[in-house]
Amino acid sequence: MTLLKLSIVLIFITMAKTQNFTCEDLLDISDNKNSISLPRLQTMQRKDIITCLVHLGKKPLRSLEADYIWHSIKIFYGDIANIPESILAALQWVTPAIQAEEYYNITLGSIDVIQNFGKDYVLNENQLTAVAERVRDDFKEPEDFTFYDLVALKQILCAFNGSEIERIHAKAYKAAFVEIGELKRCSTDVLQGFLKLATDSSAFGPPDNWDNVVLCSIGALGEILPKKIQDKISKAKRELKSLTP
Numbered sequence: 001m002t003l004l005k006l007s008i009v010l011i012f013i014t015m016a017k018t019q020n021f022t023c024e025d026l027l028d029i030s031d032n033k034n035s036i037s038l039p040r041l042q043t044m045q046r047k048d049i050i051t052c053l054v055h056l057g058k059k060p061l062r063s064l065e066a067d068y069i070w071h072s073i074k075i076f077y078g079d080i081a082n083i084p085e086s087i088l089a090a091l092q093w094v095t096p097a098i099q100a101e102e103y104y105n106i107t108l109g110s111i112d113v114i115q116n117f118g119k120d121y122v123l124n125e126n127q128l129t130a131v132a133e134r135v136r137d138d139f140k141e142p143e144d145f146t147f148y149d150l151v152a153l154k155q156i157l158c159a160f161n162g163s164e165i166e167r168i169h170a171k172a173y174k175a176a177f178v179e180i181g182e183l184k185r186c187s188t189d190v191l192q193g194f195l196k197l198a199t200d201s202s203a204f205g206p207p208d209n210w211d212n213v214v215l216c217s218i219g220a221l222g223e224i225l226p227k228k229i230q231d232k233i234s235k236a237k238r239e240l241k242s243l244t245p
């Protein structure tokens with residue numbers, strides 16, 4: 001018998017003895033290609049699911065599994081409002097399982113929690129609206145956003161409106177402009193808000209004056225710039241490519 005076969009048998013013997021998957025079993029078995037399946041999750045105790053959350057949520061999950069994990073967390077803590085910040089901060093790909101209505105019982109007031117929700121999980125519009133509403137109520141005013149806040153908020157910024165974006169300090173925008181350039185599916189209203197910040201004298205000033213570093217990393221904002229500037233962006237990117245071997 002090969003070593004591989006032997007270890008598989010050993011894993012199954014262990015499983016048969018305990019009947020239940022633990023986080024450790026999961027780490028042993030997972031081949032890093034497939035995400036966890038529902039039948040496997042159903043053999044785990046809730047406390048093990050929670051212990052294992054960082055591992056379970058690392059990769060995109062199907063809604064079946066994400067829903068099951070979120071449901072297990074809610075039952076374990078008894079009430080959404082009781083779920084600790086450390087768990088909310090570690091949800092990752094379990095996040096899409098949270099229904100829009102459920103956000104009204106979640107507090108999005110700390111940067112660690114916000115950072116989880118700012119990643120791009122392709123949430124639906126109702127979910128994004130609910131997240132933005134929580135951040136408005138629980139976190140700082142846009143005038144007070146720092147570079148770190150902007151980098152954590154990321155995709156949540158796209159659920160704000162242009163007039164809120166314009167309230168952000170141009171200096172904070174300038175420090176985070178590369179990350180903001182990576183935003184996905186932002187409305188034109190929001191992008192116009194960011195453009196106003198980008199063209200402020202304490203950021204980069206008029207687009208005609210932007211250097212190649214700015215042009216190459218302006219990202220999503222490029223979509224709403226005049227053709228003339230878009231051509232300069234393409235040229236700057238070509239030049240950058242020819243410089244890197």
Ligand SMILES: *[C@@H]1O[C@H](CO)[C@@H](O)[C@H](O)[C@H]1NC(C)=O
Pocket residue numbers: 017018019020043044045046
């Ligand atoms: C396995 O999990 C079930 C429910 O999750 C629990 O009732 C049972 O006691 C566990 N068995 C062992 C051996 O831990």
Ligand SMILES: *[C@@H]1O[C@H](CO)[C@@H](O)[C@H](O)[C@H]1NC(C)=O
Pocket residue numbers: 079080081101102104105
């Ligand atoms: C929010 O919390 C309240 C009070 O605990 C509860 O009655 C309500 O069902 C919760 N809403 C959701 C969507 O979980």
Ligand SMILES: *[C@@H]1O[C@H](CO)[C@@H](O)[C@H](O)[C@H]1NC(C)=O
Pocket residue numbers: 136161163164
């Ligand atoms: C932008 O959103 C804020 C917060 O919801 C709201 O008070 C404001 O009226 C909105 N502004 C516009 C122009 O829609």
